[in-house]
Amino acid sequence: MTKTPLAAAPRASMGDVYFTPLDKVVEPRNRVHHAQCSSFTCNAAVPQLLVTCEPSRSPIETNAIRNGPSPDEDSVCSDSGIGFPPASSLVLQKLSNSSSTSSLEECANDLICWGEHSSTGCTDQVPKGCVWKKNRSMVNLSPPAVPVKKRSPWVQVVGHAGNFQTGRDGKLLKKYCECEQQCLQKLMNDKLRPYVPGYYGVTQKDEQDYNVMDDLLADFDSPCIMDCKMGSRTYLEEELKKAREHPQPRKDMYDKMVAVDPEAPTAEEQAQQAVLKTRYMQWRETLSSTATLGFRIEGIKKVDGSCNTNFKKTRGKDEVMRVLEDFVDSDAIILRSYHQRLKELRLVLEKSDFFKTHEVVGSSLLFVHDRSGKVGVWMIDFGKTVPLPSPLILDHRSPWVEGNREDGYLWGLDNFIDILTSMLPML
Numbered sequence: 199m200t201k202t203p204l205a206a207a208p209r210a211s212m213g214d215v216y217f218t219p220l221d222k223v224v225e226p227r228n229r230v231h232h233a234q235c236s237s238f239t240c241n242a243a244v245p246q247l248l249v250t251c252e253p254s255r256s257p258i259e260t261n262a263i264r265n266g267p268s269p270d271e272d273s274v275c276s277d278s279g280i281g282f283p284p285a286s287s288l289v290l291q292k293l294s295n296s297s298s299t300s301s302l303e304e305c306a307n308d309l310i311c312w313g314e315h316s317s318t319g320c321t322d323q324v325p326k327g328c329v330w331k332k333n334r335s336m337v338n339l340s341p342p343a344v345p346v347k348k349r350s351p352w353v354q355v356v357g358h359a360g361n362f363q364t365g366r367d368g369k370l371l372k373k374y375c376e377c378e379q380q381c382l383q384k385l386m387n388d389k390l391r392p393y394v395p396g397y398y399g400v401t402q403k404d405e406q407d408y409n410v411m412d413d414l415l416a417d418f419d420s421p422c423i424m425d426c427k428m429g430s431r432t433y434l435e436e437e438l439k440k441a442r443e444h445p446q447p448r449k450d451m452y453d454k455m456v457a458v459d460p461e462a463p464t465a466e467e468q469a470q471q472a473v474l475k476t477r478y479m480q481w482r483e484t485l486s487s488t489a490t491l492g493f494r495i496e497g498i499k500k501v502d503g504s505c506n507t508n509f510k511k512t513r514g515k516d517e518v519m520r521v522l523e524d525f526v527d528s529d530a531i532i533l534r535s536y537h538q539r540l541k542e543l544r545l546v547l548e549k550s551d552f553f554k555t556h557e558v559v560g561s562s563l564l565f566v567h568d569r570s571g572k573v574g575v576w577m578i579d580f581g582k583t584v585p586l587p588s589p590l591i592l593d594h595r596s597p598w599v600e601g602n603r604e605d606g607y608l609w610g611l612d613n614f615i616d617i618l619t620s621m622l623p624m625l
């Protein structure tokens with residue numbers, strides 16, 4: 199099996215004491231069926247690869263002043279949000295404390311188990327070659343004396359059901375989509391890298407291909423999560439063209455439409471009991487704040503575990519503010535951290551080559567915070583982010599006129615930041 203390192207892969211910041219949790223590297227197959235994946239393919243071949251290093255985790259602000267150090271910061275798996283996922287930290291701890299005589303191979307098995315399971319009953323297979331290679335010079339390792347903190351279970355707020363699987367060592371597997379793979383790979387070499395999940399290539403599990411990326415929740419304790427879809431348009435120009443050339447009215451979208459508003463379909467749509475996807479998407483845009491503010495709230499998971507995806511009609515600025523205030527639980531410090539992070543993201547977006555040269559549609563910002571005061575915002579979902587024909591570039595603020603490919607992403611981010619700015623003095 200050939201393991202080709204991803205050229206763009208960043209190196210682990212504390213040496214190579216890390217092994218990939220992935221079992222095999224394969225030719226992509228069973229690609230996730232996304233309309234955009236079949237229509238908007240990028241030509242580059244999918245690399246067969248595994249990356250055996252860990253990109254440094256994106257910066258996360260920590261509010262240590264108000265809350266004191268978070269429980270994470272003192273644990274073996276402690277991570278201020280920068281550097282290693284828990285299992286990697288554990289490896290380092292073990293190496294530095296090593297004293298007993300357990301074999302290297304046993305230790306390797308222990309390492310992979312402790313990432314997510316208790317050491318008893320773990321039957322996972324370790325990619326042995328990788329572990330041996332990484333640890334050949336480190337012998338006589340012992341299990342850590344300090345208990346490992348159990349990670350909160352991963353939560354999917356919105357999106358296609360069945361698209362994700364949790365991996366080991368803080369990784370997330372998302373059903374393979376070539377368009378997304380191309381974007382994530384390019385983003386690993388772009389200024390935006392700290393604002394997207396680290397990407398590790400393609401793996402296969404049960405005959406299904408997956409893109410492997412960082413689980414952005416991995417460093418949080420019972421996180422509050424919000425998914426906001428960015429931009430003033432949620433379908434690609436190419437989808438519009440396709441809908442005109444080969445209209446395919448959809449019953450599932452008609453049903454979703456009447457469930458929200460029985461009056462929404464036209465007489466013709468009612469007769470057909472079906473709507474075109476672009477028509478459905480446009481209806482969703484005008485019903486929500488997408489058309490008026492350039493972003494919309496898709497879903498929120500609160501600290502109590504409750505999940506709300508009922509924001510289809512959240513349109514007005516005041517309504518959006520109320521939802522945001524509830525999301526941060528009226529916590530001005532959390533709100534300020536989000537505000538700061540979004541302003542930083544905007545600066546980077548304005549300089550990013552990737553951003554200039556791509557139509558970014560249907561992509562979300564994932565907002566995550568927890569009780570310790572950790573806050574993070576990342577760009578996710580690049581299934582409908584496509585390269586522009588050279589030399590076309592976008593400013594992401596100009597209004598969309600068919601043909602100009604503008605997506606309104608920065609216009610939406612400007613509005614988002616303005617809303618947070620106006621909320622700050624009120625909290």
Ligand SMILES: O=P(O)(O)O[C@H]1[C@H](O)[C@@H](OP(=O)(O)O)[C@H](OP(=O)(O)O)[C@@H](OP(=O)(O)O)[C@H]1O
Pocket residue numbers: 232233234356357358432454475482560561579581582
């Ligand atoms: O949110 P609701 O109203 O359920 O509508 C969904 C979302 O717009 C999805 O976008 P996202 O994946 O960004 O959440 C979109 O997937 P695409 O991204 O494939 O356009 C779905 O299209 P279909 O997958 O064609 O059903 C559409 O049915």
Ligand SMILES: Nc1ncnc2c1ncn2[C@@H]1O[C@H](COP(=O)(O)OP(=O)(O)O)[C@@H](O)[C@H]1O
Pocket residue numbers: 353354355356357358359361370395411412413414415423425562564578579580581
């Ligand atoms: N890297 C990630 N880390 C943690 N959670 C994620 C990550 N990517 C996606 N999610 C979760 O999955 C949900 C759907 O993600 P998305 O990429 O939009 O999927 P889809 O393409 O199916 O719409 C998000 O709202 C978020 O809750």
